Amino acid sequence: MSPAISPFALFFASIFTSNILLANFLGMCSFVSISKDMTSSNGLGLAVVVVLTVTTGVNWAVLQLLEALGLVYLRFIVFIIVIAAVVQMLEMIIDRVSQTLYMNLGIFLPLITVNCAILGVSLFMEIRSYSFIQSIVFGFGSGLGWWLAIMALSAIRKKVDKAPVPAGLKGAGITMITIGFMAMAFIGFSGMLQVQ
């Protein structure tokens, strides 16, 4: 009963019109703290793309298994464990394959386990009952959308740092308002296609 939406449309929708961060508020915690620094934002964004794509695929398969066994109510626990396991495995694989990549991504991988975006995408995938291809595309697109959003925000924050901001608004306050403006810009895309 997966919704009749082409993977291509879903891909663009998950990046722009229903951006995981700006429209669904997921992955905010690390977003606000990491976006101070552009290099870290880039690393974290890249890690999120990889982890989201892999975990959404794996969780899709796990969900089919749970449904067959009638254990769907266990999905929260199982999704979390799958995410933690995938992150751990990716860390080991990257460590083996490329030391430079490990130096760049390594410290961000553990952070990702508690990133709401990862669990959120898996739960959206379940609620909207996507097919396997749709799930993978949705995970990948959402990751790219998140990466785009964090890079844009960290670039804007560089400028904001030099601007005179009222004392109470410094830091988190002005960041929220910046994100609000970004979200408004992204709403402009919503005329193109809708996914819900």
Next chain:
Amino acid sequence: MSDVDTRPGAILKNNLWTSNPIFMQVLGICSALAVTNLLTNTAIMTIGVTLVTGFSSMTVSLLKGFMPRKVRMMVQTLIIAFYVIIVDIALKAYLPEISRNLGPYVGLIITNCIIMGRAEAFAQSNGPVISFWDGVTSGLGYMGVLMLIAFVRELLGFGTLFGFQILPESFIPWTIMVVPPSAFFLLGFVIWAGKSAMNRKGAPA
């Protein structure tokens, strides 16, 4: 944060105001901002968060002697997930309508950083009863801010409060309040107001 003062009154004041999880620490906003467009949804969601924080802090505190340090994050996550599943099933059984509105956001309570944060910062080193109190008050601090945002969004976006018509028919709803950006703006303003009030009192910024 000072872990020294463990009197119930001091904890209440600390969690509701001086180190409010949202405007002082900017924690746990991910799972809840999306539901702030209607007061009813926000109320149910934050009550869920409060209960989960309280009970998981209590459980972590009870089990702290048995948990090997290396796997404690995993154990804490599982404890939290356990309570979230209970909340999810209870909502589905008694409030199916609201459960459908909240959608995936109930499950996302698991990754709410406040819960893990309280378990790590407080429950690890304190008794079960006071940990429960600490969790509940943190949840209330969180609830206060989100209810404020939801109040403004529902009133101006729909002209209603808890689903009841408050503003006259002639009132034109503000579309901006229904769409996501308004939550960011309002949260920004709440943080601004909270921090300014605190700076004025001379507390460290």
